[in-house]
Amino acid sequence: MKGAEIFVQSLLREGVxxxxxxxxxxxxxxxxxxxxxxxxHILTRHEQGAVHMAEGYARAxxxxxxxxxxxxxxGTNVVTGLTNAFMDSTPIVVFTGQVPTPVIGNDAFQEADxxxxxxxxxxxNYLVKDVRDLARIIKEAFYIARTGRPGPVLVDIPKDVSxxxxxxxxxxxxxxxxxxxxxxxxxxxxxxxxxxIAQAQRPVIYAGGGVIHAGAxxxxxxxxxxxxxxxxCTLMGLGGFPGVxxxxxxxxxxxxxxxxxxxMNDADLVIAIGARFDDRVTGNLEEFCVGxxxxxxxxDPSSIGKNVRVDLPIVGDAKHCxxxxxxxxxxxxxxxxxxxxxxxxxxxxxxxxxxxRYHQEPEGExxxxxVCEQIYEVTQGEAIITTEVGQHQMWAAQYYxxxxxxxxxxxxxxxxxxxxxxxxxGAQVAYPDALVIDIAGDGSFQMTMQxxxxxxxxxxxxxxxxxxxxxxxxxxxxxxxxxxxxxxxxSLEVSPDYVKLAEAFGAVGLRATRPEEVRPVLEKAxxxxxxxxxxxxxxxxxxxxxxxxxxxxxxxxLLA
Amino acid sequence: xxxxxDEIQRHIFGLLVENKVGVLGRITGLFSARGFNIDxxxxxxxxxxxxxxxxxVTAGDSRILEQxxxxxxxxxxxxxxxxxxxxxxxxxxxxxxxxxxGAETREEVFRIASIFRGKIVDVTPKTYTLEVxxxxxxxxxxxxxxxxxxxxxxxRTGTIAIARGQRVL
Numbered sequence: 001m002k003g004a005e006i007f008v009q010s011l012l013r014e015g016v017x018x019x020x021x022x023x024x025x026x027x028x029x030x031x032x033x034x035x036x037x038x039x040x041h042i043l044t045r046h047e048q049g050a051v052h053m054a055e056g057y058a059r060a061x062x063x064x065x066x067x068x069x070x071x072x073x074x075g076t077n078v079v080t081g082l083t084n085a086f087m088d089s090t091p092i093v094v095f096t097g098q099v100p101t102p103v104i105g106n107d108a109f110q111e112a113d114x115x116x117x118x119x120x121x122x123x124x125n126y127l128v129k130d131v132r133d134l135a136r137i138i139k140e141a142f143y144i145a146r147t148g149r150p151g152p153v154l155v156d157i158p159k160d161v162s163x164x165x166x167x168x169x170x171x172x173x174x175x176x177x178x179x180x181x182x183x184x185x186x187x188x189x190x191x192x193x194x195x196x197i198a199q200a201q202r203p204v205i206y207a208g209g210g211v212i213h214a215g216a217x218x219x220x221x222x223x224x225x226x227x228x229x230x231x232x233c234t235l236m237g238l239g240g241f242p243g244v245x246x247x248x249x250x251x252x253x254x255x256x257x258x259x260x261x262x263x264m265n266d267a268d269l270v271i272a273i274g275a276r277f278d279d280r281v282t283g284n285l286e287e288f289c290v291g292x293x294x295x296x297x298x299x300d301p302s303s304i305g306k307n308v309r310v311d312l313p314i315v316g317d318a319k320h321c322x323x324x325x326x327x328x329x330x331x332x333x334x335x336x337x338x339x340x341x342x343x344x345x346x347x348x349x350x351x352x353x354x355x356x357r358y359h360q361e362p363e364g365e366x367x368x369x370x371v372c373e374q375i376y377e378v379t380q381g382e383a384i385i386t387t388e389v390g391q392h393q394m395w396a397a398q399y400y401x402x403x404x405x406x407x408x409x410x411x412x413x414x415x416x417x418x419x420x421x422x423x424x425x426g427a428q429v430a431y432p433d434a435l436v437i438d439i440a441g442d443g444s445f446q447m448t449m450q451x452x453x454x455x456x457x458x459x460x461x462x463x464x465x466x467x468x469x470x471x472x473x474x475x476x477x478x479x480x481x482x483x484x485x486x487x488x489x490x491s492l493e494v495s496p497d498y499v500k501l502a503e504a505f506g507a508v509g510l511r512a513t514r515p516e517e518v519r520p521v522l523e524k525a526x527x528x529x530x531x532x533x534x535x536x537x538x539x540x541x542x543x544x545x546x547x548x549x550x551x552x553x554x555x556x557x558l559l560a
Numbered sequence: 561x562x563x564x565x566d567e568i569q570r571h572i573f574g575l576l577v578e579n580k581v582g583v584l585g586r587i588t589g590l591f592s593a594r595g596f597n598i599d600x601x602x603x604x605x606x607x608x609x610x611x612x613x614x615x616x617v618t619a620g621d622s623r624i625l626e627q628x629x630x631x632x633x634x635x636x637x638x639x640x641x642x643x644x645x646x647x648x649x650x651x652x653x654x655x656x657x658x659x660x661x662g663a664e665t666r667e668e669v670f671r672i673a674s675i676f677r678g679k680i681v682d683v684t685p686k687t688y689t690l691e692v693x694x695x696x697x698x699x700x701x702x703x704x705x706x707x708x709x710x711x712x713x714x715x716r717t718g719t720i721a722i723a724r725g726q727r728v729l
Contacts, residue, residue, distance in 0.1 A: 119586055120593045124636040127582075144636060178578065178639040302630035305623070 004033035024070025027097030051081020056426025072110030087413025091150035123151030148181030185316030194328035200269035209236030210274015219322035243401030258354035287553035372399035388444025391473035418447030502533035600718035660710035
């Protein structure tokens with residue numbers, strides 16, 4: 001069997017139904033083999049779009065997203081997406097074509113050392129030098145991508161390897177002596193964690209994306225409800241705990257709610273689950289949760305103790321660890337509700353005093369927060385929401401209340417503008433009947449808007465809701481606060497007419513400029529079930545609050 | 561983050577890694593990407609030709625040393641990592657030194673070599689080449705003594721280390 005055919009057969013064995021990609025010379029044998037295979041190939045308009053689509057697919061489904069691109073620029077164009085997936089622990093497998101093995105290293109046409117280039121932004125990567133290794137490497141690549149702390153894996157396939165023949169045997173199992181993720185948490189540590197939880201007066205659960213990767217949302221909810229402990233989530237963790245719940249504090253960190261950040265600040269115990277104490281969460285580490293002890297559950301040992309000194313580390317899969325922890329906690333005889341009554345009353349007082357707020361004047365300029373809240377209401381909290389990066393992303397996180405895991409798909413760690421639209425396409429490919437909305441900024445959308453062609457070609461009814469403030473809003477906000485109002489290079493004075501742009505691509509373009517237009521426009525877009533861009537023309541100088549400036553602490557929090 | 565013992569320490573790590581192309585690049589890339597130092601590094605095949613052993617010396621506070629070990633362990637091609645400085649171990653290095661050995665200094669070079677149980681492995685009318693093995697202190701001492709006589713060239717292997725007793729990596 002030819003290498004290209006081995007590729008197809010191996011992917012079928014892995015249950016792959018969709019590939020996102022862009023062809024080119026070095027990968028053509030594989031595109032040719034895919035031509036009459038049952039695997040669907042989505043032709044993107046840029047390789048970066050292909051990777052973000054695969055990420056959207058993976059984040060929506062939990063299954064690895066697959067990318068196929070050519071050598072050279074095909075490879076270099078996937079670097080941003082790989083880095084994004086690496087930071088956000090998203091399982092994707094990227095296949096790149098490579099020049100034939102005899103000319104590797106000769107500066108051949110469209111040659112790039114993609115394995116060298118992507119070494120630091122992949123969980124692992126491979127150059128396939130012999131067709132006899134191809135099936136094994138594909139098996140390993142999928143295994144590495146989806147197990148342990150998930151992440152991107154790249155497989156570089158020279159053209160002659162795709163064209164050579166060998167017998168096809170797909171391995172039954174994977175043998176990697178250097179890779180054995182710890183799934184089962186240490187029983188003694190879990191018992192001690194239960195004791196610490198029982199002794200705490202003011203505990204808080206701080207949950208991250210790991211809860212979603214591990215499928216541990218149910219366990220998280222049970223833990224919170226059993227012990228009556230309030231929950232805050234990171235940006236990546238949103239949807240891991242119901243966004244409407246009496247124990248829900250909202251997101252924490254730089255643009256988190258006052259209640260979430262105050263609760264962290266005053267806590268005597270922080271239970272971190274699948275979170276990594278990112279600087280956007282902690283701010284100044286010297287002043288972060290100074291009175292608290294830390295329990296940290298994470299599948300990645302290197303995340304534990306990296307930024308804060310942890311009192312009780314537990315390495316393991318969040319779902320497994322929480323199940324064991326719940327067993328321990330159920331055997332503790334304690335009136336949790338009574339024990340935490342004062343603490344919860346304190347939190348309720350913060351929530352009442354400092355809610356998220358904005359004021360939409362009926363006749364005034366359209367406010368972006370109002371648009372986000374309307375999207376939440378019109379979709380009844382059911383849509384899959386993706387975002388780009390910037391102010392709109394924070395408003396989406398604040399005003400859309402995510403009720404289930406994998407409902408919110410955003411670029412957390414890397415902060416990649418241009419992520420949300422292709423990610424929405426990927427999620428829509430995975431769930432053709434779902435309502436998928438990319439809450440976008442006008443700056444971000446311009447980075448990957450050419451994927452409108454992809455959405456139209458495959459009839460994917462993604463809605464792009466642009467909160468169009470004619471500027472790079474988060475940059476503008478920082479310039480207002482920290483650079484004396486010198487708005488260097490942040491004004492998007494010349495931008496396309498997004499309605500005409502959408503129409504030029506064969507999509508639907510809609511616009512709303514006044515508050516009363518928001519709901520009807522959204523309802524129309526949802527009814528149409530076609531790729532749609534909505535241009536919400538919003539106030540330019542609206543800012544995201546609350547805000548803890550970078551490197552600051554809760555005492556530096558700006559409320560308005 | 562203030563810690564109880566955040567003074568900089570030098571630690572020796574022993575690693576078993578897959579004997580494959582690019583593995584060393586992954587390790588050095590990890591160090592440069594995360595801002596860790598490599599003070600010295602030595603690599604060679606083990607008795608199992610599919611496995612190489614690396615001895616790596618690095619410096620950092622306790623948090624950095626912990627991260628070094630954890631990050632190395634995360635690499636798929638790294639089979640095992642041991643912080644040899646955390647336990648009794650033997651560390652050795654080999655140095656080859658080409659030193660001036662004219663009529664006036666030949667005797668002195670010869671004397672220093674024998675004091676350090678070194679060997680003279682190459683001789684010319686003007687130079688001796690010494691081979692000396694030992695721990696870091698010994699290597700430093702012999703270099704300091706030979707310096708005034710005129711070292712023309714020297715090369716060190718970098719530290720290799722192994723745990724004492726029956727413990728193995």
